[in-house]
Amino acid sequence: MKNQLNLVPNQTLPVDGMSRWNQIAPFAPMCREKFRQLVKAGRAPQPIKFSERCTAYSNRELHKFFADPLNYKVEVSK
Structure with missing residues (x-):
């Protein structure tokens, strides 16, 4: 029998930190x-690549995007 964990997903996306697509x-x-x-x-938050197989998105940018997806603009850092 496989050892399975019963994980309860978060009900909200954290404001700070990074998140992967899942x-x-x-x-x-x-x-x-x-x-x-x-x-x-x-027209959506740009990913941050940590390695070839690990990409994540800024939660702060995701919250801005989800609040107004039609008017979201990527902020270009200088």
């Missing part, structure tokens, strides 16, 4: 592919 998905009003397209177009 943590964001319950709160996203779109599918992963649409979110990826918006990221690529610069």
